[in-house]
Amino acid sequence: MLLDGDNVLAKNELEKILDTALNEGGDFADVFIEKRVTTSIGCEDNRIERINSGIDIGAGVRVVMGDTTSYAYTNDNSYHGLMQVANVASRAAKSKRDLIETAITKKMPEFDFDIELSPDSLPVSDKVEQVKRANSAARRVNEQVKQVSVGYGDVIQDVIIANSDGTFVEDRRIRTRFVVNAVASQNGIFQTGFESLGGAQGFEIFRKNSVEDLGENAAKRALMLLDADPAPAGKMAVVMAGEAGGTMVHEACGHGLEADLVQKKLSVYAGKKGKQVADSMITVIDDATIKGKYGTFRFDDEGQAGKRKVLIDSGILKEYMYDSFTGKKEKKESTGNGRRESFRDKPIPRMTNTYIASGKDDPEKIIQETKQGLLVKKMGGGQVNTTNGDFVFDVAEGYIIKDGVVLKPVRGATITGNGPTTLNMVDRVGSDLGFAIGTCGKDGQGVPVSDAQPTIRIKELIVGGTAQGAEQTIKKIKRL
Amino acid sequence: MTLANNEKIGKKVIQRAMRWGASSAEAFFTKNKELSIDVSDQQVETMKLAEQQGLGIRVLRNQKLGFAYTSDLTDSALEQAVQQAVANSDHTEKDQYHSLPGPASSYAQLSLYDPNISRTPVEKKIELAKEIERIARNFDPRVRITERCSYVDSVYEVSVVNSLGVQGSYEGAYCGAYSLLVAEENGDSQTGFEFQYKLNFNEIDPHFVGTEGAKKAVRMLGAKNIRTQEMMVVFDPYVATNFLGLLTPSIAADSVQKGKSRLVGKVGEKIISTLITLVDDGTKPEGLMSSPFDGEGVPSQRTVLFDHGVLQGYLYNSYSAEKDGRKSTGNGMRSSYMGTPEIGITNCYIENGTISQDEIIAEINKGVYITEVMGMHTANPISGDFSLGASGILIESGELVGPVRGIAIAGNVFDLFSNIDRVGSNLTFFVGKGSPTLRVSRMTVSGSQ
Numbered sequence: 001m002l003l004d005g006d007n008v009l010a011k012n013e014l015e016k017i018l019d020t021a022l023n024e025g026g027d028f029a030d031v032f033i034e035k036r037v038t039t040s041i042g043c044e045d046n047r048i049e050r051i052n053s054g055i056d057i058g059a060g061v062r063v064v065m066g067d068t069t070s071y072a073y074t075n076d077n078s079y080h081g082l083m084q085v086a087n088v089a090s091r092a093a094k095s096k097r098d099l100i101e102t103a104i105t106k107k108m109p110e111f112d113f114d115i116e117l118s119p120d121s122l123p124v125s126d127k128v129e130q131v132k133r134a135n136s137a138a139r140r141v142n143e144q145v146k147q148v149s150v151g152y153g154d155v156i157q158d159v160i161i162a163n164s165d166g167t168f169v170e171d172r173r174i175r176t177r178f179v180v181n182a183v184a185s186q187n188g189i190f191q192t193g194f195e196s197l198g199g200a201q202g203f204e205i206f207r208k209n210s211v212e213d214l215g216e217n218a219a220k221r222a223l224m225l226l227d228a229d230p231a232p233a234g235k236m237a238v239v240m241a242g243e244a245g246g247t248m249v250h251e252a253c254g255h256g257l258e259a260d261l262v263q264k265k266l267s268v269y270a271g272k273k274g275k276q277v278a279d280s281m282i283t284v285i286d287d288a289t290i291k292g293k294y295g296t297f298r299f300d301d302e303g304q305a306g307k308r309k310v311l312i313d314s315g316i317l318k319e320y321m322y323d324s325f326t327g328k329k330e331k332k333e334s335t336g337n338g339r340r341e342s343f344r345d346k347p348i349p350r351m352t353n354t355y356i357a358s359g360k361d362d363p364e365k366i367i368q369e370t371k372q373g374l375l376v377k378k379m380g381g382g383q384v385n386t387t388n389g390d391f392v393f394d395v396a397e398g399y400i401i402k403d404g405v406v407l408k409p410v411r412g413a414t415i416t417g418n419g420p421t422t423l424n425m426v427d428r429v430g431s432d433l434g435f436a437i438g439t440c441g442k443d444g445q446g447v448p449v450s451d452a453q454p455t456i457r458i459k460e461l462i463v464g465g466t467a468q469g470a471e472q473t474i475k476k477i478k479r480l
Numbered sequence: 481m482t483l484a485n486n487e488k489i490g491k492k493v494i495q496r497a498m499r500w501g502a503s504s505a506e507a508f509f510t511k512n513k514e515l516s517i518d519v520s521d522q523q524v525e526t527m528k529l530a531e532q533q534g535l536g537i538r539v540l541r542n543q544k545l546g547f548a549y550t551s552d553l554t555d556s557a558l559e560q561a562v563q564q565a566v567a568n569s570d571h572t573e574k575d576q577y578h579s580l581p582g583p584a585s586s587y588a589q590l591s592l593y594d595p596n597i598s599r600t601p602v603e604k605k606i607e608l609a610k611e612i613e614r615i616a617r618n619f620d621p622r623v624r625i626t627e628r629c630s631y632v633d634s635v636y637e638v639s640v641v642n643s644l645g646v647q648g649s650y651e652g653a654y655c656g657a658y659s660l661l662v663a664e665e666n667g668d669s670q671t672g673f674e675f676q677y678k679l680n681f682n683e684i685d686p687h688f689v690g691t692e693g694a695k696k697a698v699r700m701l702g703a704k705n706i707r708t709q710e711m712m713v714v715f716d717p718y719v720a721t722n723f724l725g726l727l728t729p730s731i732a733a734d735s736v737q738k739g740k741s742r743l744v745g746k747v748g749e750k751i752i753s754t755l756i757t758l759v760d761d762g763t764k765p766e767g768l769m770s771s772p773f774d775g776e777g778v779p780s781q782r783t784v785l786f787d788h789g790v791l792q793g794y795l796y797n798s799y800s801a802e803k804d805g806r807k808s809t810g811n812g813m814r815s816s817y818m819g820t821p822e823i824g825i826t827n828c829y830i831e832n833g834t835i836s837q838d839e840i841i842a843e844i845n846k847g848v849y850i851t852e853v854m855g856m857h858t859a860n861p862i863s864g865d866f867s868l869g870a871s872g873i874l875i876e877s878g879e880l881v882g883p884v885r886g887i888a889i890a891g892n893v894f895d896l897f898s899n900i901d902r903v904g905s906n907l908t909f910f911v912g913k914g915s916p917t918l919r920v921s922r923m924t925v926s927g928s929q
Contacts, residue, residue, distance in 0.1 A: 045738050047573035053564040054549040054818055055557060058532065071528040075551045092527050128571045146739045183740055183862055190742065190863040231867070233890065233926040234708045264520070265625050265669070266662065346526060381858040383869070387662055387671045390886050392869030394858030414855055414867030416888045416926075464867045464888020464926045 009033070011104060013079050014162040017061065018102040020086040022164060026065040028324070029102075030163035031086070032301060033059040033077055034343040037156045039119060043131045044149040046139070051124060058343040061089040064325060068092065071346045104168035109298040110305040113291050115174045117203035119154035126203070127152050130178070130211050137215035138182045144226065145219045147183040154202075161303040163324075169303035175294065175448060176205050177437070180214045184222035191228075191411065193221030194380075194396060198437040198448070200296040221378070221397055224409050231398060231413030231465025237373030238415060238461045239366055239401065239428075245436025246451025247379035249356050251391040252419040253277075253284060254451070255442070257311050257319075258337070258349040259326035261386050268389035268420055269317060277317045278423035281359050284312040286321055288336060288352035294437040295352040295449040302338035302347050309335050312423075323349045341445035348443060355452035359429025363455035366428045368404040374413065374463055375399040375406055379436070389419035395463075414464045422458055430455030483637055483649040486511065490641035493537055493558055497643075500566040502539035502546075504580050504643045508775060509535045510817050512636035515602070518628040519609040525628060527606075534817035537565040540578050544569040549818045577802040583645040584779045587772035588763045592652035596681040598635050605631045608657065608686055615690030616659050622701065623694045625662035627671070631684075632656045638771070646777035654768055657684050659693030665701045670883075672697025677768050677911050696851065703871060703883035706927040712847030713889065713923045714840060714875070717908040720915035722856050724758075724828065726893045729861035731785050732811075732823040733800035740862045742894060746791050752897035754789040755833060762810055762826035769912035775814030775821035783809045785828075797823050829914030833903030837917040840902045847875040848884060848925060864893035870925075888926040896920055 014031060021029035036056040042049050059082055060073035070092035072085045119127075131150045138148040157173040177198035184191050195218040197209050240248060256267040263270075269277060278284075288297055288306030297306045302324050311319050322330075323338030326349055338347035367375060380394030395413040399406045435452040490507035497505035511533035518526040534551035535558070546569030550561040613629040633655035641647050656677040663670050674692035678684055715723065735741040743751065762780030764770050773779050776798055784792045796804070797812030800823060813824030841849060850872040859866035867890035873880045904917030 047575065048571060049573070050545060050547060050820060051568035051571055052547045052549070052818075052820070053561075053568055055552055055561065056534075056549075056818070057552045066523075068524050069526045071526060073528075073530045073532070075532050075534070075553075077552075088529050092524070124568065124571050185739070188742070190740075190860075192860055192862055231890070233888070233924050235928050264627060266627055266671075268669075344530065344532070346528070381855065383854040383857070385671060385854065387669045388885070390854070390869065390871075392855040392858075392888075394855060394867065412865050412867050412890055414858070414869065414888055414890060416854075416869040416886055418886065460928075462886065462888055462926055462928050464869070464890045465924075 009079060015102045015104055017082050017086045018162060018164045020083055021061050021063050021090050024090045026063040028064040028164055031059060031061050032343050033160040035158045039154050041127055041131050041152040043135050048128055060343040061085045062346055063089045069346055073343050102164045104162050104166050106168045111289055115202040118174060119202055120156060122203055130206055134180050134211040134215035137212035138180060138219040141216055141219040142223055144184045144186050144223055145182055146185045149181045151179045153177045167303040169299050171299050173297060174202050175200055176202060180218040182219040182222040184226050186226045189226060191222045191225035193218040196437055198294045199292045201292045225411045228409040228411040231410040232463060233465040235460050235462055237370055237459055238376060239370055239373060239457045240376045240453060242363055242430055242432035242434040242455045244376050245379045246355055246453045247382040247393040249284060249453055250354055250451040251382040251384040251393055252422050254351050254354045255384050256386045256419055257321055259320040259322040260349050262320050263326055263329060267386045272317045275317055276315050277420050278312055278315045279426045280315040281429045282312055282315050282423055282426055283357040285310055285357055286352055286354045290353050293353045293450045300336045300338045301340045304334045304336040304338060307336040321349045323347050339447045341447055345445045350447050351440060351449050353450045356454060358431050358433050358454040361428045361430050363430040363432050366430055366455050366457050367401060367406060370401045370404060373401045375401050391419060392416045412465055415461050416464060417461045425459040426456055427459055428457035483639060486637060486639040487641055487647060487649055490639055493562055494641060494643050496562045497537060497539045497566060500563060502541050502566055504540045506538045506580050506642035507535055508814060508817055509639040510636060512634055514634045516632040517606050517609050518630045519613055520626045520628050522610055524606055536817040537561055538820060539565045539569055541569045543574045543576055543578055544572045545578050547820050577799055579798055579802050580642045580644050581646060581776055581778050581798045587648060587779050590770050590772055592679060594653055594680045597633050597653040597655050600681055611686045612657060612659050612690040615687055616661050616694040619691055619694035620698045622663045622665050622698055623661050624664045627660035630658040640777040648773050648777050650772050654679055655681055655684060657689045659689050661693045661697045663697035663701055668701055670697055670700035679766055700883045703885035705886050705929050706884050707929040708926045710922050710924050712844050713920045714847060714849045715918045716851050717906060717915045717917055718910055719850050719853055720918045721910050721913035722853055723893060723896060724913050724915055726859050726861060726864060726866060727897060728825050728828060731794055733794040733796045733804060734823050736794055737800060737803055743791060747793055749791055750789045751791050752786060752789045753900040755900055755903045756786055756789055756897060757831040758786040759784050760795060760825050760828045764827045767827035769826040774810045774812045776812040778808045778810045778812060780810045780826060795823050797821050825912060827912055829907060830916060832905045832907045832916050834905055835902060837904045837906055840904055840917060840919050841875055842878040844875045844878060849873045849875055849880060866893060889923055891923060
């Protein structure tokens with residue numbers, strides 16, 4: 001399946017590659033062989049501008065000795081090519097070791113999910129059709145919609161993973177992604193609206209979701225922002241709607257719970273296992289097993305089964321996210337969070353589908369009971385400095401709340417806060433939950449993830465806007 | 481000669497594409513060898529060695545564009561990619577402006593390959609990364625954690641061949657060094673980093689990379705927040721290049737042609753501060769992004785974008801140039817063999833002013849010197865609106881007085897560059913983008929105090 005024609009690697013060849021990798025010493029070796037077939041379609045200016053197809057093949061060999069990792073990769077997926085790479089990776093080790101013969105055993109998935117319509121089972125024209133439909137829907141909304149770009153992408157990634165601990169996995173991952181970006185303009189002002197859809201799913205994703213809705217919603221958001229006021233600046237209560245996505249949980253605590261950062265003391269959450277790090281209403285879960293989500297997988301990129309982990313349980317820090325390297329350092333198992341962008345990268349601890357569990361509060365009531373603040377209806381991207389916990393995220397759609405009523409939309413807001421401080425200031429957790437997809441970047445590697453939050457309220461966060469009279473706003477909020 | 485061999489593969493692919501019905505075709509081939517070494521606590525944490533190559537095929541048929549790529553260079557895989565590229569052209573829109581460039585009369589002779597990069601033994605490169613760490617840790621005892629100190633290099637080959645007679649190849653190399661450090665004091669942890677990319681191995685300065693990274697971490701210790709207020713804001717060159725990255729998408733001709741830029745129809749008008757002259761120069765000596773030709777074989781050139789605040793023109797690739805009835809500026813950039821040439825910057829920089837950073841700060845009664853911004857990737861490249869988390873150092877009576885963090889700044893990049901009232905004389909490059917220190921006369925800085 002993975003390697004065409006006569007290039008299929010036999011089990012004993014993989015074992016020999018691993019033995020060669022450990023020839024000069026080392027505690028652990030693994031090999032990651034990949035074939036990635038992609039299709040992407042881009043539409044802008046009312047035209048299908050490009051259709052790109054690609055085949056990317058390659059393999060990486062890793063050798064770990066003590067705290068040192070040696071990694072080498074190549075585009076040559078033949079047995080000969082892999083033996084060469086294994087040799088290169090082995091050279092960083094210093095001591096010859098006694099010959100040990102690695103024996104690998106094939107692992108079967110602990111859970112499975114069906115892809116109903118594999119992307120390679122459909123003609124390109126079907127994919128183009130979806131793109132065109134989203135484009136028309138967005139443009140139909142209003143003549144102030146000046147530009148629409150629609151992107152479609154699918155990937156079929158076949159991998160073989162084997163390691164010197166005996167793991168041997170063959171897996172096929174299929175993902176589909178669809179994005180719409182609308183630009184509206186009026187009197188020289190430009191605003192944009194963005195909608196995306198994606199999952200570990202094939203073309204069936206379009207049976208359950210309407211691309212017209214995506215196009216329309218992106219266009220409507222861009223139009224709404226044309227009439228929005230500049231966002232206020234200063235400290236205020238913030239309500240994040242369930243539909244807003246999970247950028248906050250991803251940045252405020254997700255990254256800080258990745259074991260590599262924790263072990264190097266590059267996280268504010270280092271040394272806090274068993275301690276209270278968030279309000280008792282907060283439970284944070286990372287779950288690679290949710291069917292069809294963008295961050296879902298059967299096996300991670302080290303051949304470990306995808307798992308569900310409770311990271312923070314009612315405010316108490318229970319667990320970090322580990323790959324095999326960081327797990328071994330603490331003499332424990334990987335939590336199935338070892339991921340890599342491609343064969344070009346060594347695996348590191350990464351999130352999968354990360355969310356704050358739903359609470360008991362009625363989402364509507366949370367807004368009604370807010371005297372003054374900002375309602376975040378859609379979050380954009382974010383960033384975190386894990387060492388001190390400071391994070392920031394973009395508000396793609398926001399409104400002023402006054403006396404429990406949602407007022408005018410505001411634009412140009414960013415929220416900044418500190419992870420542990422913010423999670424301790426949560427005073428309402430709603431009973432809903434809404435997911436959003438993203439590509440998470442760390443150490444130059446991007447991996448597909450999703451995140452989610454229920455509607456939550458945070459007593460105060462800093463909103464960075466441009467509106468004048470900011471000081472007055474702050475004083476008002478202080479009276480809450 | 482491996483360059484000649486790369487061109488041979490390219491020619492073979494083009495011939496096949498023409499046989500499958502393409503009216504014109506292009507092959508873009510790259511090959512590179514990469515090394516990266518991460519050191520922490522005087523130990524090699526990760527060493528990565530890599531070799532890779534790949535080919536992208538662009539075809540035009542009935543004025544429709546098709547593209548495919550492969551990193552599998554076996555005969556059958558190349559054939560499959562060619563057929564896929566031709567098949568993809570069936571479903572794209574017909575467009576009279578699609579074109580491939582013809583051969584150039586000459587390409588600039590640039591010195592892009594320092595043999596010392598590949599010749600220097602790995603042991604010496606490991607030692608360089610370790611030296612950066614020692615210098616950083618010795619700079620101040622409060623520098624207690626090394627996220628990593630790194631050395632990286634890349635040696636590469638690029639070839640472009642098309643059916644109109646373009647045939648070009650070059651090889652190049654670059655190297656870089658990083659320090660990412662954490663300083664600790666009284667339970668407070670702050671990060672600092674520095675990096676350097678050079679075309680010549682001997683220009684990497686471990687002392688600079690180690691000392692500056694350490695200095696930046698230590699000076700943020702004890703950072704406080706401030707109350708929301710309007711003040712003068714100074715951007716260090718790194719942060720200034722971050723803002724430059726938000727401005728440049730508006731100068732790309734395709735953004736302008738699609739109405740996604742505020743600069744539509746504005747050539748010849750004063751758009752930003754008269755203190756700003758912005759240049760893109762793909763032939764700049766020692767420029768990390770310099771090359772004899774761009775991703776479609778068009779000669780690289782120097783293009784003035786803003787001359788003392790006045791918009792001079794846009795950046796073009798072949799397609800957008802054809803649409804505007806003019807010549808490409810050699811900005812058809814390819815991030816890899818996996819994509820088509822899109823408009824992008826080469827070495828893009830704001831020219832030096834006449835005043836030093838110290839003098840700029842000395843003039844300020846109350847302001848903030850911003851050394852780090854967070855969330856720039858969430859800013860809007862079309863409208864130019866941004867809202868960012870920031871940290872830096874407070875300025876009072878002409879002196880840097882103390883670190884601040886967790887503050888937020890927001891605005892529009894065009895307003896920001898219009899309100900620049902001082903440009904420093906310390907132009908510094910960060911890979912392809914360069915800027916001196918810049919000062920903005922007034923901005924709202926949001927804080928929590």
